[in-house]
Amino acid sequence: MKFRKICKLLSLVMILALICMNGLAQKRKTRSSLEKLPNNIILMIGDGMGVAQVYSGLTVNHGQLNLTGFKSIGFSKTYSATDYTTDSGAGATALSTGNKTYNYAIGVDKDSVPCKTILEYAEEAGLSTGLVSTSSITHATPAAFIAHQPFRDDYEAIAADFLKTDIDVFIGGGRQFFSQRKDQRDLLKELRQKGYQVVFSMDSIQNIRQGKLAGLNAPDHNPAVVQGRGDMLPRAAETAINILSNNKKGFFLMVEGSHIDWGGHANNADYVAREVIDFDNAIGKAMEFAQKDGNTLVIVTADHETGGLVLLDGSFEKGTIVAKFATTSHSGTMVPVFAWGPGAENFQGIQENTEIFGKMMSLLKLGGVTPNPQE
Numbered sequence: 001m002k003f004r005k006i007c008k009l010l011s012l013v014m015i016l017a018l019i020c021m022n023g024l025a026q027k028r029k030t031r032s033s034l035e036k037l038p039n040n041i042i043l044m045i046g047d048g049m050g051v052a053q054v055y056s057g058l059t060v061n062h063g064q065l066n067l068t069g070f071k072s073i074g075f076s077k078t079y080s081a082t083d084y085t086t087d088s089g090a091g092a093t094a095l096s097t098g099n100k101t102y103n104y105a106i107g108v109d110k111d112s113v114p115c116k117t118i119l120e121y122a123e124e125a126g127l128s129t130g131l132v133s134t135s136s137i138t139h140a141t142p143a144a145f146i147a148h149q150p151f152r153d154d155y156e157a158i159a160a161d162f163l164k165t166d167i168d169v170f171i172g173g174g175r176q177f178f179s180q181r182k183d184q185r186d187l188l189k190e191l192r193q194k195g196y197q198v199v200f201s202m203d204s205i206q207n208i209r210q211g212k213l214a215g216l217n218a219p220d221h222n223p224a225v226v227q228g229r230g231d232m233l234p235r236a237a238e239t240a241i242n243i244l245s246n247n248k249k250g251f252f253l254m255v256e257g258s259h260i261d262w263g264g265h266a267n268n269a270d271y272v273a274r275e276v277i278d279f280d281n282a283i284g285k286a287m288e289f290a291q292k293d294g295n296t297l298v299i300v301t302a303d304h305e306t307g308g309l310v311l312l313d314g315s316f317e318k319g320t321i322v323a324k325f326a327t328t329s330h331s332g333t334m335v336p337v338f339a340w341g342p343g344a345e346n347f348q349g350i351q352e353n354t355e356i357f358g359k360m361m362s363l364l365k366l367g368g369v370t371p372n373p374q375e
């Protein structure tokens, strides 16, 4: 009897010990996965890319998108300081500075005061920085990460702001705003004097593996995929990653798929779907690197939705969609946020667009800035 009792007691103690150890291990596991911080962030902005845009690309591409590999998914509230429906200037400024501002603002707050961008904070901390876009590199979305201007349309002033920074890589259109200027400044020459390799064709851009790069492959915007842009965006994203990843301290890169928005403005669902697929190919390049690297967080989101796109019918087999648009402008709906890599779980749930800035800043340990959600 006594022996049985001891056995019972012993097994009880062992079970309790096992439960305790298991709990400790669990605790350690969650803590270590929370503590893992990325060295690099690749922020990918599909301009005007709402949920229906993503789904149109997924359908037309027969159910295949790199985006389907993302497990941390949330939503972003895109309204600006002045409007329920934002423009790309205020939308990108929210992501780049953590401030809700007025529509058409570029890197300034609602009182037109310049706000430091995450790209500028990253530079200051010794990280490498880059911007890639299919549009002119001076267009609202890339501009909001590097320039500080009261209005988005002043492309020449925005181009001049590039010279005030030490950005390592930028690839996109907009050459004319650097070279044919009212003030007669030759910004291409000034870029060369600052040590940039200034190149104009995608082939020569893609050959560059290190140093500073100003890749301006079109006088203004690059054309749409259906008008012959080819794989410029995935190639440009890959080139930027190649160069920026030379810096072991880390990097911040923003890649924009600009034309998704323009397909929405044109109420052309096929245009939208083709651009989403192209943007997704660029996402594939980012994920390829992130998977190899292990220290890279990839975030894919939008500044706003464009067109109020609704999918009424479609076929994954045939790759066709039947769509309607509610507007030729932007809509105020939430947009998706996809995140992959260390810190990705922070982007789940419904969040302010400004919070995405704060989360990226704290994950890269930049500027001591805390998230700045605004009601």
Ligand SMILES: [Zn+2]
Residues within 6 Å of the ligand: 048, 088, 261, 262, 265, 306, 330
């Ligand atoms: Zn737009």
